[in-house]
Amino acid sequence: MPPTITATDRPLEKLTADAVVLGVGKGPAGLLPTPGSEAVDRLLGGRLMAALADLGATGAEGEVTKLPTFGQTSFPVVAVAGLGAPGPTGGYEPEAVRRAAGAASRALTGRASLVTLLAAVGGAPEDERLHAVAEGSLLGTYEFTAYKSGLADDRPLPPSSIAVVVPRASDATAALARSRAVAAAVTLVRDLVNTPPNDLYPAELAARGAAAGKKAGLSVEVLDEKALAAGGYGGILAVGQGSSRGPRLLRLTYKGKKAGTSVALVGKGITFDTGGISIKPAAKMEDMKSDMAGAAAVIATVCLVAELGLPVDVTATVPIAENMPSGTAYRPADVVTFRNGKKAEITNTDAEGRVVLADAIVRAAEDSPDYLLETSTLTGAQLVALGTRTAGVMGSEDLRDAVVAASRRSGEPMWAMPLPPELRRGLDSPVADLVNANADRMGGMLVGGHFLSEFVPAGLPWAHIDVAGPAYNTGAAWGYTPKGGTGVPVRTLLATIEALIATAR
Structure with missing residues (x-):
């Protein structure tokens, strides 16, 4: 779980911690101080900026410079996080603050408690900025240690308590409560994605999702192989039939008080993807334990919506399978019949995500939601087109654009993509309604x-x-993003749902 986080309005000189975090910007002529850095500078006799310059600090994004206070304050270390260049108005975007807070938290592993002055960046700590500081600070402390033996003896621990300095602590209560909930949801996703596939097989992911749902007060339904067959879920069964560990369909339902709209969430849950008969190359195949990241994200999101008590109805429909090659695996040239009766000729068993998602989308739509949001680690082509940090969003233009707008507010970069009609022709099949993968x-x-x-x-x-x-x-950790599971796109899904709630009012 993330560390504790509280707000304080006590003067800095009356606070005790293992480290203090502050931010500095990058200007054309050198470092740009912030109100937080000025407060520390006074305690250090006006020598802070000169010391930073001597250490080569530039204020660049991602940079963290640590320096000792030599007993002049009640905190032994100052960690100075770079904010990059300010915007046209002289302030810093919330995402820059979020990343700086996360980078500082990561750099302070081994320090049990820290005080952060980043909320002072750009003036009064508005909710958006306070959320950024709190989320970045909490998410930056993340470590996946479930499989580390002797951790307490061998490695320093991340900070366990964080205090955010604000003008009025009582005004920060709601913002910090929300940030704690968001960080816990993202942590759940990261933990699930990072869990090795021998321990997170389909039935286990369904069980962990169900447990999280029950803890959040949700209605829970899990379909096993027999129930999937009775329900006509041919896509989920086809992908899962190659594994000795059978597929599942998990459904988590939240009914909000005074709900004015309903949202269906769907997430791909391939607990490991070998590619099946169309087997993947061995290099980096271990990363395919992450092919259930979409499932983890929608599980965490519906639980988060419930914890925040939002006035909306949300149901997560999660198809879960393991894509393995075996004597019982589905084959290229097989024809799969989905829950709605459509049939697809399988031309590539490694395009399995869309096969399980088809059944899940059909089931989710049977609830007659007002909106449907689906997320998945669907294609390697996404990385080719947009790289490792920017997701692609397709679908109904208005909702697609609302998701992209929410991603900007959340700090999870996304880009609106088209669905050109000429590309649909590549899915035509001579023997079925469509193929599951285009040869082009x-x-x-x-x-x-x-x-x-x-x-x-x-x-x-x-x-x-x-x-x-x-x-x-x-790659390497950066900002508040660790190596391994990131938790994307929980924060964007939440921001989108909140926007849809506002629209319905």
């Missing part, structure tokens, strides 16, 4: 969106978020 690799992310669109009823606003890159960080 061009526009693969968009072709995946087209396939999913075939299962969305006419008139239902929907958006598909391809997070193949952003959901799992294979």
Whole structure:
């Protein structure tokens, strides 16, 4: 779980901690002080900025410079986080503050308690800025240690308590409560994604999702192989039949008080993806434990919505399977019949995510929601088109654009993508309603969106978020983003749902 976080309005000189965090900007002539840095500078006799310059600090984004206070204050270390260049108005975007807070938290592993002055950046701590400070600070402390032996003896621990300095502590209560809830939801996703597939197989992911749902007070339904067969879920069964560990469908339902709108969430839950008969190359196949990141995200999101008590009805429909090659695996040239009666010729068993999602989308739409949001690590083409940090969003234009706008507020970069009609022709099949994969690799992310669109009823606003890159960080940690599971796109889903609630009022 994330560390504790509280607000304080006590003067800095009366606070005790293992470290103090502050921010500085990057200007054309050198470091740019902030109100927080000025407060520390006074305690250090006016020598802070000169010391930072001597240490080579530039204020660049991602930079954290630590320096000792030599007993001049009640905190032994100052961690100075770079905010980058300020915006046109002289302030800093919330995401810059969020990343600076996260980078500082990561840099202070081994310090049990810290005080952060980042809320002072840009003036009064408005809710948006306070959320950024709190979320970044909490998420930056994340470590996945479930499989580390002797951790307490071998490695320093991340901070366990964080205090945010604000003008009035009582005004920060609601913002910090929300940030704690968001951080806990993101942590749940990261933990699930990082869990090895021998321990997180379909039945186990369904059980953990069900446990999280019951804890949040949700209605829970889990369908096993027999129930899936009786319900006509041919896509989920086809993908799962190659594994000795059978598939599942998890449903979590939240009914909000005075709900004015309803949202269906769907997330891909492939607990491990070998590619099946169309097997993947061995190199980096271990990263395919992350192929259930979409499922983890929608599980955490519906639980988060319940914890926040939002006035909305939300149901998460989560198809879960393991895509393995075996004597019972589905094959290229098989024809799969989905819950709605549509049939797809399988041309690539490694395009399995859309096959399980088709059944889940059909089931989710049977509830007649006002909106449908689906997220998945669907295509390698997403990384080719947009890189590792920017998700692609397709679907109904208005909802697609609302998701992208929410991603900007949340700090999870996304880009609106089209569904060109000429690409749909690549899914035509000579023997079935469609194929599951186009032999032409061009526009693969968009072709995946087209396939999913075939299962969305006419008139239902929907958006598909391809997070193949952003959901799992294979590089070094940065900002508040660790190596491994990132928790994307929980914060965007929440922000989108809140926007839809506001629209319905």
